[in-house]
Amino acid sequence: xxxxxxxxxNRGALIGLIILLLIIVMAILAPLLFPESPWRMVQRPFLPxxxxxxxxxxxxxxxxxxxxGLMHGAWVSLLIGLVSTSVALLxxxxxxxxxxxYGGLVDDFLMRFTEFFQTIPNxxxxxxxxxxxxxxxxxxxxxxxxxxxxxxARLVRAEFMSLRHREYVEAARLVGQTNSTxxxxxxxxxxxxxxIVLASLMVAxxxxxxSALSFLGLGDPNVMSWGYMIGAARTVIRxxxxxxxxxxxxxxxxxxxxxxxxxxxxxxxxxxxxxxR
Amino acid sequence: MVYARLILMRxxxxxxxxxxxxxxxxxxxxMAPGDPAAILAxxxxxxxxxxxxxxxxxxxxxxxxxxxxxxxxSGIVMLDFGYSYRLGVPVFxxxxxxxxxxxxxxxxxxxxxxxxxxxxxxxAAARVKKPSGSxxxxxxxxxxxxxxxxxxxxxxxxxxxxxxxxxxxxxYTVGAGYTGFALVxxxxxxxxxxxxxxxxxxxxxxxxxxxxxxxxxxxxxFVKTARAKGLKPSVIQRRHILRxxxxxxxxLAGLQAGQMVGGAILTETVFAWPGIGRLMxxxxxxxxxxxxxxxxxxxxxLVIVFNIFTDxxxxxxxxxxxxxx
Numbered sequence: 001x002x003x004x005x006x007x008x009x010n011r012g013a014l015i016g017l018i019i020l021l022l023i024i025v026m027a028i029l030a031p032l033l034f035p036e037s038p039w040r041m042v043q044r045p046f047l048p049x050x051x052x053x054x055x056x057x058x059x060x061x062x063x064x065x066x067x068x069g070l071m072h073g074a075w076v077s078l079l080i081g082l083v084s085t086s087v088a089l090l091x092x093x094x095x096x097x098x099x100x101x102y103g104g105l106v107d108d109f110l111m112r113f114t115e116f117f118q119t120i121p122n123x124x125x126x127x128x129x130x131x132x133x134x135x136x137x138x139x140x141x142x143x144x145x146x147x148x149x150x151x152x153a154r155l156v157r158a159e160f161m162s163l164r165h166r167e168y169v170e171a172a173r174l175v176g177q178t179n180s181t182x183x184x185x186x187x188x189x190x191x192x193x194x195x196i197v198l199a200s201l202m203v204a205x206x207x208x209x210x211s212a213l214s215f216l217g218l219g220d221p222n223v224m225s226w227g228y229m230i231g232a233a234r235t236v237i238r239x240x241x242x243x244x245x246x247x248x249x250x251x252x253x254x255x256x257x258x259x260x261x262x263x264x265x266x267x268x269x270x271x272x273x274x275x276x277r
Numbered sequence: 278m279v280y281a282r283l284i285l286m287r288x289x290x291x292x293x294x295x296x297x298x299x300x301x302x303x304x305x306x307x308m309a310p311g312d313p314a315a316i317l318a319x320x321x322x323x324x325x326x327x328x329x330x331x332x333x334x335x336x337x338x339x340x341x342x343x344x345x346x347x348x349x350x351s352g353i354v355m356l357d358f359g360y361s362y363r364l365g366v367p368v369f370x371x372x373x374x375x376x377x378x379x380x381x382x383x384x385x386x387x388x389x390x391x392x393x394x395x396x397x398x399x400x401a402a403a404r405v406k407k408p409s410g411s412x413x414x415x416x417x418x419x420x421x422x423x424x425x426x427x428x429x430x431x432x433x434x435x436x437x438x439x440x441x442x443x444x445x446x447x448x449y450t451v452g453a454g455y456t457g458f459a460l461v462x463x464x465x466x467x468x469x470x471x472x473x474x475x476x477x478x479x480x481x482x483x484x485x486x487x488x489x490x491x492x493x494x495x496x497x498x499f500v501k502t503a504r505a506k507g508l509k510p511s512v513i514q515r516r517h518i519l520r521x522x523x524x525x526x527x528x529l530a531g532l533q534a535g536q537m538v539g540g541a542i543l544t545e546t547v548f549a550w551p552g553i554g555r556l557m558x559x560x561x562x563x564x565x566x567x568x569x570x571x572x573x574x575x576x577x578x579l580v581i582v583f584n585i586f587t588d589x590x591x592x593x594x595x596x597x598x599x600x601x602x
Binding site: 012118119120123125127128129131211215230238256259260 | 294297298305308309310415418419421422423424425426427430431433434438532534535536538539540542543546547557558561562564566569570572573576577580581584
């Protein structure tokens with residue numbers, strides 16, 4: 001069975017993929033449909049949804065178009081989710097690979113280091129990091145990456161430990177391949193599928209983290225994000241439910257879609273392991 | 278005594294971790310924007326250089342880095358977290374003042390999520406291939422994917438704004454002057470929304486975990502034996518499968534403690550719950566870095582204590598694990 005056929009067998013994963021594609025389309029179309037900055041005040045404030053042509057989702061406390069904010073926010077969420085996950089992989093994969101491949105003291109030290117990061121409450125750490133570095137896309141990405149790499153390191157380490165004494169690795173060693181070649185060319189390619197599955201779930205968590213940070217007022221002040229929209233509407237929830245309702249649905253759908261896709265990838269990449277449902 | 282040595286080892290490890298966090302905190306404070314002396318001077322309403330220098334001397338900010346680090350670390354060992362720049366009150370007092378509310382909220386949410394999660398998860402495991410089982414898992418996935426702060430806001434909207442059933446803000450009704458049992462009842466009413474909101478996310482995790490764990494346990498030989506003996510499926514489900522499936526859940530519960538802190542920050546912010554999470558939000562808004570880092574350290578300490586506690590419970594629950602950490 002082909003990769004996609006196995007993926008598509010999981011109906012939830014297919015739905016997730018469709019939602020995710022729609023959100024990506026939203027992000028791409030944002031600058032075309034709403035070329036103006038989503039921060040611009042375009043109508044009178046507190047316009048309810050469907051009450052005026054061209055303002056499908058109404059306007060916010062400052063008369064900004066909610067639909068425009070929602071579409072521009074899609075771009076920010078996806079970007080931060082993807083970039084911070086990549087940075088987390090760049091930290092976690094090498095650490096895990098070295099710990100698992102060499103073992104011994106190196107492993108002990110690296111694992112204590114990983115445990116240290118796992119003990120610290122991760123959202124509190126992210127808040128502190130962003131607050132000290134000052135909110136910006138860069139600081140948010142760094143903070144999210146710094147709190148989310150430990151599971152990657154642990155996963156990669158476990159994979160390396162189980163693979164490092166396989167015959168093909170011994171053979172590579174015998175023909176004189178260097179450690180770095182064995183790590184990068186022999187073992188790493190065989191650990192990719194669990195890493196990909198974990199990464200897809202990490203993007204979802206990163207999007208949740210970003211939205212929570214910007215909800216607390218730690219978003220980049222120059223970009224419109226879903227979390228910021230909800231945070232700004234928090235105090236007017238009694239007057240204007242739609243301001244926090246729609247961005248929340250957007251976050252929920254994106255995170256849900258990524259989780260479903262992650263499960264589908266797991267089924268498709270590890271066909272033997274996937275459980276009966 | 279194996280336990281005594283074990284606890285001692287865990288405590289030693291905890292002390293090392295906390296010490297590292299303190300050092301980490303110290304360097305973060307150094308990186309924080311703004312000169313603390315200038316901020317303090319500004320608060321006092323005077324900003325001339327003379328006064329700033331005086332303050333710098335008084336707080337030891339003119340000393341070399343390692344002296345300052347030593348002072349900071351030894352201060353924290355004596356439970357001296359310094360002063361909140363904005364409020365002028367010792368950070369430790371502020372945290373202690375807010376801690377009971379947080380413990381009440383997270384404790385309630387923890388028990389609630391664990392009980393509901395285990396019930397829902399075992400129901401899902403017993404109905405693996407039925408639509409009702411899939412429905413439970415779908416709901417768990419939705420709760421898992423929903424941002425906590427949004428659930429909090431929406432529950433305020435529904436249960437307090439539209440239906441008017443429950444109070445939306447605070448720990449108790451201000452100015453009502455309740456005492457005794459009436460006060461307990463009042464606090465309980467205020468607790469329902471925040472605790473349920475916070476519990477939903479964790480309930481989703483425990484539901485998924487319980488189901489997986491029970492399906493794994495159901496494959497074991499002793500379950501086949503029990504079935505061959507002719508025991509009722511419901512008895513096997515409860516006494517044989519669930520009991521064995523609970524162990525990994527205890528471990529997981531310990532690991533979730535850190536997440537619980539993050540959830541508390543968001544929930545307390547929305548519900549104006551006067552705990553350390555809300556305090557953290559206030560510190561954030563006022564850019565009160567010393568207070569912020571004090572709370573950060575404190576929350577890490579709480580998580581570590583909770584981890585040691587679950588570790589001990591795990592060992593008590595599973596006598597097969599002895600000593601080896």
